[in-house]
Amino acid sequence: xxxxxxxxxxxxxxxxxxxxxxxxxxxxxxxxxxxxxxxxxxxxxxxxxxxxxxxxxxxxxxxxxxxxxxxxxxxxxxxxxxxxxxxxxxxxxxxxxxxxxxxxxxxxxxxxxxxxxxxxxxxxxxxxxxxxxxxxxxxxxxxxxxxxxxxxxxxxxxxxxxxxxxxxxxxxxxxxxxxxxxxxxxxxxxxxxxxxxxxxxxxxxxxxxxxxxxxxxxxxxxxxxxxxxxxxxxxxxxxxxxxxxxxxxxxxxxxxxxxxxxxxxxxxxxxxxxxxxxxxxxxxxxxxxxxxxxxxxxxxxxxxxxxxxxxxxxxx
Amino acid sequence: xxxxxxxxxxxxxxxxxxxxxxxxxxxxxxxxxxxxxxxxxxxxxxxxxxxxxxxxxxxxxxxxxxxxxxxxxxxxxxxxxxxxxxxxxxxxxxxxxxxxxxxxxxxxxxxxxxxxxxxxxxxxxxxxxxxxxxxxxxxxxxxxxxxxxxxxxxxxxxxxxxxxxxxxxxxxxxxxxxxxxxxxxxxxxxxxxxxxxxxxxxxxxxxxxxxxxxxxxxxxxxxxxxxxxxxxxxxxxxxxxxxxxxxxxxxxxxxxxxxxxxxxxxxxxxxxxxxxxxxxxxxxxxxxxxxxxxxxxxxxxxxxxxxxxxxxxxxxxxxxxxxxxxxxxxxxxx
Amino acid sequence: xxxxxxxxxxxxxxxxxxxxxxxxxxxxxxxxxxxxxxxxxxxxxxxxxxxxxxxxxxxxxxxxxxxxxxxxxxxxxxxxxxxxxxxxxxxxxxxxxxxxxxxxxxxxxxxxxxxxxxxxxxxxxxxxxxxxxxxxxxxxxxxxxxxxxxxxxxxxxxxxxxxxxxxxxxxxxxxxxxxxxxxxxxxxxxxxxxxxxxxxxxxxxxxxxxxxxxxxxxxxxxxxxxxxxxxxxxxxxxxxxxxxxxxxxxxxxxxxxxxxxxxxxxxxxxxxxxxxxxx
Numbered sequence: 001x002x003x004x005x006x007x008x009x010x011x012x013x014x015x016x017x018x019x020x021x022x023x024x025x026x027x028x029x030x031x032x033x034x035x036x037x038x039x040x041x042x043x044x045x046x047x048x049x050x051x052x053x054x055x056x057x058x059x060x061x062x063x064x065x066x067x068x069x070x071x072x073x074x075x076x077x078x079x080x081x082x083x084x085x086x087x088x089x090x091x092x093x094x095x096x097x098x099x100x101x102x103x104x105x106x107x108x109x110x111x112x113x114x115x116x117x118x119x120x121x122x123x124x125x126x127x128x129x130x131x132x133x134x135x136x137x138x139x140x141x142x143x144x145x146x147x148x149x150x151x152x153x154x155x156x157x158x159x160x161x162x163x164x165x166x167x168x169x170x171x172x173x174x175x176x177x178x179x180x181x182x183x184x185x186x187x188x189x190x191x192x193x194x195x196x197x198x199x200x201x202x203x204x205x206x207x208x209x210x211x212x213x214x215x216x217x218x219x220x221x222x223x224x225x226x227x228x229x230x231x232x233x234x235x236x237x238x239x240x241x242x243x244x245x246x247x248x249x250x251x252x253x254x255x256x257x258x259x260x261x262x263x264x265x266x267x268x269x270x271x272x273x274x275x276x277x278x279x280x281x282x283x284x285x286x287x288x289x290x291x292x293x294x295x296x297x298x299x300x301x302x303x304x305x306x307x308x309x310x311x312x313x314x315x316x
Numbered sequence: 317x318x319x320x321x322x323x324x325x326x327x328x329x330x331x332x333x334x335x336x337x338x339x340x341x342x343x344x345x346x347x348x349x350x351x352x353x354x355x356x357x358x359x360x361x362x363x364x365x366x367x368x369x370x371x372x373x374x375x376x377x378x379x380x381x382x383x384x385x386x387x388x389x390x391x392x393x394x395x396x397x398x399x400x401x402x403x404x405x406x407x408x409x410x411x412x413x414x415x416x417x418x419x420x421x422x423x424x425x426x427x428x429x430x431x432x433x434x435x436x437x438x439x440x441x442x443x444x445x446x447x448x449x450x451x452x453x454x455x456x457x458x459x460x461x462x463x464x465x466x467x468x469x470x471x472x473x474x475x476x477x478x479x480x481x482x483x484x485x486x487x488x489x490x491x492x493x494x495x496x497x498x499x500x501x502x503x504x505x506x507x508x509x510x511x512x513x514x515x516x517x518x519x520x521x522x523x524x525x526x527x528x529x530x531x532x533x534x535x536x537x538x539x540x541x542x543x544x545x546x547x548x549x550x551x552x553x554x555x556x557x558x559x560x561x562x563x564x565x566x567x568x569x570x571x572x573x574x575x576x577x578x579x580x581x582x583x584x585x586x587x588x589x590x591x592x593x594x595x596x597x598x599x600x601x602x603x604x605x606x607x608x609x610x611x612x613x614x615x616x617x618x619x620x621x622x623x624x625x626x627x628x629x630x631x632x633x634x635x636x637x638x639x640x641x642x643x644x645x646x647x648x649x650x
Numbered sequence: 651x652x653x654x655x656x657x658x659x660x661x662x663x664x665x666x667x668x669x670x671x672x673x674x675x676x677x678x679x680x681x682x683x684x685x686x687x688x689x690x691x692x693x694x695x696x697x698x699x700x701x702x703x704x705x706x707x708x709x710x711x712x713x714x715x716x717x718x719x720x721x722x723x724x725x726x727x728x729x730x731x732x733x734x735x736x737x738x739x740x741x742x743x744x745x746x747x748x749x750x751x752x753x754x755x756x757x758x759x760x761x762x763x764x765x766x767x768x769x770x771x772x773x774x775x776x777x778x779x780x781x782x783x784x785x786x787x788x789x790x791x792x793x794x795x796x797x798x799x800x801x802x803x804x805x806x807x808x809x810x811x812x813x814x815x816x817x818x819x820x821x822x823x824x825x826x827x828x829x830x831x832x833x834x835x836x837x838x839x840x841x842x843x844x845x846x847x848x849x850x851x852x853x854x855x856x857x858x859x860x861x862x863x864x865x866x867x868x869x870x871x872x873x874x875x876x877x878x879x880x881x882x883x884x885x886x887x888x889x890x891x892x893x894x895x896x897x898x899x900x901x902x903x904x905x906x907x908x909x910x911x912x913x914x915x916x917x918x919x920x921x922x923x924x925x926x927x928x929x
Binding site: 015018020022024031032035053114126131134135136139140144146151153197245249252256267268281285288291 | 739877
């Protein structure tokens with residue numbers, strides 16, 4: 001209509017600035033995230049080894065699934081998808097994630113309800129529950145490993161003293177209890193995070209709703225189910241998905257607390273083992289690609305089913 | 317200092333058209349007020365003139381120069397925001413000097429201009445305070461001072477009084493009027509939803525509705541010769557009385573409008589008869605609400621502050637020369 | 651105020667619950683401190699209260715086995731990573747929170763997605779990249795790889811903080827002639843420094859605690875970060891786990907964090923929830 005091409009209007013000027021502002025970040029993320037991810041996926045289709053990173057050749061899906069017919073006519077299947085160790089790791093990861101996130105949510109919500117009440121010393125209690133969160137995972141793994149020690153551990157001592165156990169058990173070493181040990185430590189360490197997120201959600205609920213319910217004489221339990229829970233649900237949903245994604249990729253706690261235990265080995269642990277320790281670089285790449293795919297599918301499903309507003313844009 | 321011309325200006329946000337083709341001339345040195353109900357587009361108009369939003373189609377000129385794509389700081393405008401928008405981390409002096417510092421003006425020059433503005437607004441003693449240490453009225457002055465320092469050709473006000481209490485609002489209104497007088501040839505554009513503010517401040521008022529200009533004129537033009545039912549109802553307090561149906565038929569129109577002060581009580585040959593249902597004493601005047609069979613009771617200003625008791629039967633007669641007759645489209649029949 | 655017995659029961663029950671929460675939260679840390687001050691064989695006696703005060707374990711840790719070197723590595727790597735992330739994130743989050751452009755929501759979701767990446771998925775590719783750049787077994791390997799989680803996190807949190815700054819202040823600055831760069835440096839940064847400190851601190855803690863990359867991308871003891879050093883701390887023989895020095899090392903690296911967290915308690919909660927609930 002008119003030709004104003006000489007001048008850039010305000011919005012165009014801002015858009016141009018935005019481009020320059022975003023470019024370094026996007027380049028950085030491309031280098032450290034997108035490119036390595038693509039290379040990992042590429043490696044999973046080759047026979048690359050740790051010692052010869054550039055000597056790998058394309059072998060298609062063989063790392064995932066490979067059909068071999070022996071001269072005798074017998075057919076054998078090989079690859080990650082028929083590897084019992086891999087499926088054991090998948091099962092361990094799912095079990096760990098579901099149980100830990102469930103307990104963290106329940107305990108977190110409980111602690112948040114306590115902290116949402118007004119009482120003297122509330123600030124101190126909130127500070128105290130931040131401590132497990134502040135302790136590095138490796139340190140908490142070591143601290144708990146010591147406390148769960150079969151001979152000199154204080155946990156066994158307490159349990160024996162109050163008569164739950166007859167004699168101490170090897171929490172981290174025993175196949176039956178290793179997962180429990182990992183769960184205890186993870187729940188201990190991560191519940192504070194859930195509690196803080198739930199507390200933030202609770203504090204957004206206007207107080208007068210509770211006062212109205214009190215005046216109406218509604219039973220506290222009913223208030224919780226009918227008012228509190230529905231109102232914190234959106235915050236809770238987001239917290240749960242964050243925790244779930246975190247749990248699905250767990251590595252450090254298990255690597256340190258229960259090294260080499262078949263009962264706790266997760267997808268991340270087994271992938272790294274193959275990648276670095278066993279020099280099955282391509283095979284490990286295939287496993288980490290699968291883990292990525294599982295998480296990606298999980299996120300898409302969750303966003304699609306739950307219609308979670310992750311960007312927070314709609315609220316503005 | 318600037319003459320602003322808008323030619324067929326529109327503004328859309330995505331699919332929604334907010335300004336739907338506005339032609340407007342704002343004269344040099346004029347005090348123009350944009351008024352209208354919320355959502356009419358008055359703030360958008362101001363933002364288009366400021367350059368914070370760019371116009372979608374049409375043309376806008378400042379003194380003959382097309383400014384469609386000129387960024388705000390190069391238009392020679394200054395703006396006073398509703399929330400004052402002072403920089404919280406800078407003291408009053410730096411708030412006022414920020415623009416000149418960005419323009420790399422000399423320190424002495426900046427100092428002189430800031431001090432002049434501070435003197436004009438009587439805020440010299442506040443120069444090293446932070447915004448949070450000021451009262452609402454003081455913040456408002458600083459915001460105006462910041463605008464003065466920019467030495468603009470157009471002064472823009474976006475509902476600057478709405479965060480002040482009633483008493484301060486009247487005082488500040490007076491000061492803005494004085495400022496306009498003192499600064500002589502600076503064009504001022506002022507947005508408000510309050511028609512009293514508009515009437516008291518404006519040289520001319522532009523009434524907006526749904527993205528269109530409804531009427532532009534001096535306060536008395538709008539009051540006496542409204543171009544539509546909308547303007548007639550929007551300008552003036554209490555609101556103009558509207559009568560329709562057989563009341564309007566009797567005057568050969570679809571809607572009949574009459575202001576409260578243009579109705580007389582008369583006991584002989586009244587045009588309308590009714591019963592007093594309510595009276596309001598606002599101090600300077602008494603308003604009598606008379607039920608004559610229309611949708612809403614007729615509001616009549618009682619001369620000489622005479623009250624009237626509830627339930628009394630009265631006769632009423634409109635002053636013929638002040639009747640506003642409107643046709644089916646809401647346009648006046650003259 | 652008089653209370654009925656039922657109200658007393660409820661009150662006591664409530665405080666008992668509070669006590670249980672607090673004890674469970676702090677007991678492991680307390681027990682680690684208690685253990686770290688025991689010497690020799692005293693460590694194998696189970697005590698609930700301090701009985702011994704010996705700094706032997708601390709001396710062992712500080713004098714031997716490159717532990718001090720690891721602490722310096724960790725401080726250096728985490729500090730540098732955080733500064734880099736903040737530098738890139740401040741301008742990026744201004745663009746994401748304040749400028750309307752097409753694809754903004756998609757970009758935000760992508761950034762969030764990257765922060766949820768399973769780190770193992772990029773391990774092979776990063777390993778190749780780090781070898782290619784010749785920075786294997788140097789601090790730069792960690793600085794590079796940590797960017798994958800510190801950068802999305804800082805961008806995300808700063809974007810939520812910046813979105814909350816009043817729009818009129820920015821518009822006043824635009825009218826005063828400020829360019830986007832002026833707005834960031836002269837108006838937003840001074841207003842946002844508490845948020846910058848909080849975000850930086852949270853990113854620092856994340857980098858300080860990282861284990862997988864640090865384990866994979868270092869080989870020599872002198873290049874290890876603190877978590878790797880603690881995880882691989884071994885005693886005189888293979889069989890014997892040096893619990894005393896491990897606890898001492900744990901206390902040394904945790905105490906500064908706990909103090910920081912307690913000082914910045916309120917701000918950290920705000921930062922976490924900005925990255926969590928709103929995000």
